[in-house]
Amino acid sequence: MMDTSPINWKCASKSHSLAVHSLAVLALFILQHLLNISEINAEATHNVHIVYLGVKKYDDPESTKKSHHKMLSTLLGSKDAAQRSILYSYRHSFSGFAARLTQSEAESIAEFPEVVQVIPNRIHKLHTTRSWDFIGIHPESPKNGILPDNNMGKGTIIGVIDSGAWPESESFNDQGMDPIPPRWKGICQEGEQFNSTNCNKKLIGARWFVKGVLGQKEMKRKRRSGGRESLQEDYMSARDGIGHGTHTASTAAGYYVKKANYGGLAEGVARGGAPLAHLAIYKACWGAISSNSTTSRSRSRRSSSRGAGCSDADLLKAFDKAIHDGVDILSVSIGNEIPLYTYVDQRDSIAIASFHAIENGITVVCSAGNDGPISQTISNTAPWLITVAATTIDRAFLTPITLGNNQTFWGQSINHIGKHMHQFSPLTYSERIALHPSDDSAMDCESGSLNATLAEGSIVVCFSKSEQQDIFSASASVKEAGGVGLVYAQFHEDGLGSCEIPCVKVDYQVGTQILSYIRRSRSPVAKLTSPSTVIGKWMSPRVASFSSRGPSSITPDVLKPDIAAPGVDILAAYPPFDSHSHSHSQSYAFLSGTSMSCPHVAGIAALVKSLHPNWSPAAIRSALVTTASQTGTDGTSITAQGPTRKAADPFDIGGGHVNPNKALDPGLIFNITREDYIEYLCSLGYSTASISSLTKMKVTMTSTWCNQSSHEYLTLNLNLPSITIPQLKMGATVVVKRRVTNVGPINSVYKSTTQAPAGIKMTVEPRILSFNLSTQSLSFKVTFFSTQKVHGDYKFGSLTWTDGNCHVVRSPIAIRVIRFDSYADV
Template identity: 50%
Template sequence: MSLGSSVRLYLLCLLCVLNDQGISITVAAAKTNSQVHIVYLGERQHGNAKLIMDSHHDLLATIVGSKSLASKLMVYSYRHGFSGFAAKLTETQAQKCAELPDVVRVIPNTLHKSVQTSRSWDFLGLSPHSPSSNIIHSSNMGDGVIIGVLDTGVWPESKSFNEEGLGPVPSHWKGVCKSGEKFNARLHCNRKIIGARWFNEGILAEYGQPLNTSKRTEFMSPRDAHGHGTHTASTAAGSFVTNVSYKGLGHGTIRGGAPNARLAIYKVCWNVLGGVCSAADILKAFDEAIHDGVDVLSLSIGGSIPLFSDVDDRDGIATGSFHAVARGITVVCAAANDGPLAQTVQNTSPWIITVAASTMDRAFPTSITLGNNETFLGQAIFTGQEIGFTSLIYPESEGLDPTATGVCESLSLDKTMVYGKVVLCFTSLGRRIDVITASDAVKQAGGVGLVIVSRAYLLRSGI
């Protein structure tokens, strides 16, 4: 069998699910004993932000006993787009807050998990080379529009964020670009990235550990240590970058959907536990973004599965986006990749534009040749050095179910049997996480390749 040495050689009908608002968004289970609670007071009653903040401290003081203690326990005051605050409360204190007449609801802080093409926009019919009637031309490619991105931050040196050809910053922008660790506002903000800040009080109160350690890099600034935020920001509004490829594959010009739009970065997700975002931080970013003057908000962050209801009262994204949309700001969220069942769709609030994951009209066909010279065509991305023919093995069980150990989702491998060989496994789901799990198992066992066969494909093909 002629294959390369990479264990991540995914062949035969491997489903690749892409989402132009981000790839693979999942959520950690909500904490029922959350230390931080969000006290939601609904629409703000007037425009004086200082008086609103003072009223939040006064309300909290009635619960905890003093204004000095209230100041210590206050995490955020939401005073621009809506009224409310996040504070460190016991369950008893949270219940007392919920019973006050001015309180709409008290929401336990939840931890969301945010993790993860030069063809996506052309595939959607939004090519700059299309006729002038195309929406991308009529909108002047997003010129004058400010897109706020709530995610893991941004890597400002990326060529996708160059300001070439852009005019002055839109006059309705009232936000700021803040310096921090490895992020200099004077150097890293320009006419493309016009705003950048970060929010981490909520995650710090919940996580209780440093976000930056010797084993895990993080920056106390808008700089992206994870990569997901840079991906989503460039997908939404990245500038034109020519002569781009992935290791020589998929060569072309990349750009965002609105390459002339400006970006306001709100870092709310942090590089811990695979990428975690606190609801308290997300709501603060909503609150500030509404004040800053963004036109569109993009969130590749979702709710928990299973969902509690169509519009969950405990969902900070639904609450924050409601107030944004009420002020004329379009909010776009990812539907997530927990499908394919309909009930797994996330961010279903009717005021949110929810973007589903999709495939694309591009393939990377790769052939595999067996020792009997029979060849099969699959798909893979591999640019390494070929190693020639090697053995192909299928990890068959000796129990009642002979296929039990050959399931990609739960490979059980004998290192002596697998070392130096290519492993064949079957999957019914084709989920990205199952592919990663299988490839990691083969790599740890010393295998040199992995062939994944989709049972659904075999049924459709009559094999």
């Protein structure tokens, strides 16, 4: 029986206060004990750190490696401890190593005189039948296309740093390929379901780097048979477990594959930009960061690869080996997140490693990022990189939506619509079937927002209202609730998605008209019909909404992106098995993202390199930028997608849309040497020690490159094929210098024409450049004067040199007039 007698509160209060006091003391003791344990555990935790040493002291890689072990042994007290700690030794293009260290060990080794910087290991994110025809590479048309003219990239080696490759793909067959170049020093590294026989004359090398990812304490791991440590969702080898690397590698240099398609759509000859170039695979990105790797599972959505990750330690080793192996081009569809680090900060592993690559004559092409359309979101902004934005192509997958009143609307889909969907099904609006009427998350069909009873058997109309939701996620929610189809209204185009149920994407206007029918009808119904491929009927290219925009948030005087290329709904090779479900799927897939535009330009860079093997990375970049297109298929200016459509400017597309045919014969090039980059870094105010560690050269303030007196506009004179002035003060005059080299006919004469930005007076001196056998390079200067009277935004223009024949060399210009030393829009 329950005791209901009253409590003696007077006695209870005294004993209660003593008890509370005792409990409080005990709690404080336990808390302090736990804090001590936490501090001990934190101190004892070994995380991956990168110890960057800069300039190599030894030419022999083994001597460099021994010096790393010696340094680590000194720190840890024994050779055995050093051996257990070290993960990688970077010894080919620069000096450094990655090791598991506690926080105090990392702080201690940072004090060693040889050490430039010690940084924690970070994880980076991974950011085609018709696309090559669209940009003018036609193998069937020798007179118009460039492939036959330059042997399709024959003899060049494209390295792809990504998530590996699926070697059995037809895109990697070596039929018709030349023998492996004798200069190649790479290997075909074996591993899980990957052996030396998987390499051939097309896929000539493969390596994989996983120690940096495995070293992250938060990484999910498991033990496979034999007790070997591995990742949950990937192959411990160069075999691609998520599809991203297979797709990008085949886009850059896949061999010809007839009748490639995705579910019957986009059928044609799949090929890479340089189909006779060799491929070298460097797997540094892994599908184990989370259990929902969206790139491989959705198979056609924007390629941000949120489930994939690439650690700094692994990336640096991939670059180091690629430089050693002898690649000509590197395709890197990986990026940093905002805020960006300086180019001499080792936390920007791509900027650091790519500088060593260009020192060795390797052109590095990177993706711009998928964080658009917001300005200043672009990544990979180092001036020695080619940074690529993403655009659409002129192909659509039209899908009819027929309503019960016989009205037909058109959307797009890459999903095969089952026969049962060709009959009418109930049609409803997502907010009508919300699980909770007050929850607005049902509008764009977020997970768990729909009432399963009301959704059962219906086609559901959803409206996108945020960047966090997309057609794939919405279709999963509708399917979860029992729906049989999806009509997804979205205000911008960012690529189609392959869904688990039939799905069609429409714009807001069409979505609103369908919603009006639903509201007027007592029993609304609709049927979906399978899509058909339509080519050449769409105004294109357009800059994709997701494509990250400039200006650079760290060096706004360097125009980024450099160039734009196809990156929306690109069909390319893909692993035939889904690594999540192990179910059979198709060998080609659609992906969207700047990850897809990057290998397009890498392939074109290989074509240029095969025709001009002695050109520097800067010369190749110049050829791409100055010959790029400004107009679309309809003859009007290229537009950029976003909240509204507008004319694309240099912060959307850089020099313009890549034009491979013209890039092979640019007429003039803007070349940049290593010394030019050093001078630029000096002008940014970086310390000479940091610059020396990056460039492998002893740089002091009295050096040739750094001894110029400080000048407000010195940073503007890096010999880029573009001009960007982020701070032109009202009423001020700025002179920018450039130098061009003639790579066309010896006795060429070029005349300048200008399109001055609004509010700017612009003059060029000299206005005519005359070249001959003894004069192959000439300098000119451009003077800008602000006539604008108010603090403004960027305005755009161009400077063009023409020889009156076939050469048109265009440099984009971006200028901002300011009153105050501030970039902020106030």
